Amino acid sequence: MLGVMFFAMSLTPSLIPRGPMVQGILGGLVMAIGYLGGRIAALIWFAVDFPRLSQPTSRILLLLLVGLALASLAFTLTASLTWQNDLRTKMGMQTVDSLNAVSVLVVASATFAVAFLIGASLANLFRSIRIRLLRFMPPRRANVLGLITVVLILFVVTRDGIIDTVVTSLDESYEAAQKLFENAPPRPSEARMTGSAASLVDWARMGQPGREFVTSGPDAKAIAAFTGKPALDPIRVYVGRANGRTPKERADLALAELKRTGAFSRKVLIVVSPTGTGWMDPGAHDPVEYMHGGDIATVATQYSYLQSPLALILETNSGLDQARATLATVHEYWKTLPPGTRPRLYVHGLSLGAWSSMHATNLFRLVGDAIDGAFWAGPPFPSNFWNYSQNARVPGSPWVLPKIGDGSLVRYASHVADASDAEAEWGEMRIVFLQYSSDPIVFYDPRSLWRPPPWMNEAPAEDTSAHLRFMPIVTQFQLALDLALAFGTPEGHGHAYYAQDYIAPWVQVTAPDDWTAKDTQRLKVHCDIGLQHGCKNNGLNPSD
Known part of the structure; x- marks a missing residue:
């Protein structure tokens, strides 16, 4: 019973x-x-x-x-x-006629x-x-x-037997698939691009996610057509997992390629931690290149071939080690450059990439000659920096969209907020979290086995059910299953982050020159219909 x-x-x-x-x-x-x-x-x-x-x-x-x-x-x-x-209905999904x-x-x-x-x-x-x-x-x-x-x-069989074998075989199979991808596009012909004949990064070893990233996105012509001003070709640097044996080797290769492409002469430099498979969300990267007129460079290094949920559970340290090595290597070199001529330095990550990016953004990146800001989307619930920020919220502000101090350092955005509302102006560093109130990747709580998560004690958000109730043990399994279903929701809900909700936070974090609210709205429209440059994104790829 x-x-x-x-x-x-x-x-x-x-x-x-x-x-x-x-x-x-x-x-x-x-x-x-x-x-x-x-x-x-x-x-x-x-x-x-x-x-x-x-x-x-x-x-x-x-x-x-x-x-x-x-x-x-x-x-x-x-x-x-x-x-x-x-x-x-709250998520804009089609209703069903029967429970079956x-x-x-x-x-x-x-x-x-x-x-x-x-x-x-x-x-x-x-x-x-x-x-x-x-x-x-x-x-x-x-x-x-x-x-x-x-x-x-049970422990030996599952942890040291079956799981290790599965992880090894998955990594090897994904590596083989990405190295020998028969339908890969040809090597870029322009010397400025990563993977070209002049590049330090081997195109054959870069892998499918990296190839897609460096060969996609808007070029100078597309950006100029949108802004009506002269533009540059954005710089995109990507180092695949197979391009180096260790995180440090891959980080050093990424730095060398940044130097080769002239990335440190650009106005903005973004260090990105990709998702588990190495995927880079075009909805996150295309808009910020438009708003800075292409005077921007983005660098990422791959650490796994596994899908993000598997990488989170089975290769926890791989992403953390790679993110730490990449950001440390780039930041240490960036600090040697004259402050007046070097680019503004930002960090970014989506989902598992946000978690590893936060881990890499330690005290040494936040004090002294610090980075200029961070933008993290869909931060997974184990993220220490996110948890610290959440627990520092102003009393009375909602857990799903909290206020942190006077808003001069940390702000939050969602599908109903753009991080522009704060008591104070931005300080020297700008940090923004983008999180949807219905995202279980963010709001899952292991302690829901015996107590309700903080957000369950508050009024339901716009896209959550008013009938949701805490039940010991059962709620834990419901939220755990939600983790697996989070990728299948319509854009703007669950874990489906998309371009329209990236744009305003990117404006807040990177403060593009001569940018207005009308420009933000124009870019949202452009990214919604501009399929020719991949600016539209219908959410996180379920396979990633």
Whole structure:
């Protein structure tokens, strides 16, 4: 009955709308957790020799529990369609006519059965080990050592066996695919471009994301046509994972290529940490090149071939090490240049790139001869710098769009705010976070297993459900599943960041010369319809 109650609670809404298949998987998993919790409670009850209820009393209690569980299930099944459609409407998604309750129940039952079989297999493994240990030791010791043995076996198999093998094979396969990409565009013919015959970066080893980045984006002609003023060709430098054996080698190569291309003579230089696969969002980079008339250089170094969720879990240190090496190398050289002639230096990252970029932007980058600013979009919840900023919010300001001090150093933007509203003018350094209130990558909270995240204690945001309620354990699984669904939302919601919401924050951070609010609006329109230069972006590529 506890399992059925958990299943009923799983039908309540969370941050991302769910279809019948996803809802069934979620329901089956939390049902298994509820069932396991009931079994553990019973085991403890009998282990400490608590009294058992009489048969008549236990039957009455059972009937009450069955009635409560079934009533809860009936209510949530009936209301779930309304809840999900309400969330879809707020995100501009098409509503559905049916919950497909039969499909949900079938998938949930199958998922529960699989989880039950896994649990039964582990229980049998424990019993088998315990029986063998009983030949040499008393029962209590056999129980403890048997449990420890099972835990160790699981740890070794999953962490040091299966996971390591999967990570290695994935990295090797992605590396091979990116090196031998048969449909790759030809090497750039212009010597100024990274990957050309004159470049220090080997085109064959750069990989697909890097090739696409350096060969796309607006050129001087396109920028001049938009601004009505003379423009330069933006400089884009990209170093692939296979272009160097270590993070330091790749960072040194990136610096050498920046010098070769004359990047340090530009007005603006942006050091970017890409997503897990090395992908660079055109919606983030094309607009800022327009607003600075092409007098800008951007550099990025790839650290993984894995998709961002896998890279976050399985290659945690790779992104952090590479981001730290790249920013340190570029910043240390930049500090040696005369302040009056060197470019303004900014850092940027999206999603996992934001996390690694924040890690690299340590105290040494923020004091003394510091960087000029940072723009981080969709910062993942483990990001230390983001968490520090969030917890420093002005009391009473919402968790999803907080105010930090007087706004002279740190500001926030979203699909309903552009980081222009603050009590004070910008200081010497400008930092902006772009985050959507419905983005679980940002607002997932591991502690939601036993307590509500801070944003759940506040009034619902524009694109979150008014019916969202905290439920111990169940909410944790709902938000965890939302992480996987975050890439499939319409632009401007979930983890689908796009050009229109990058533009105004970039203006706030980089302060382009002679730029007006009308220019911002013109660029938004241009990026919405200007497909010829890739300025439009419909959100983060799900494969990245």
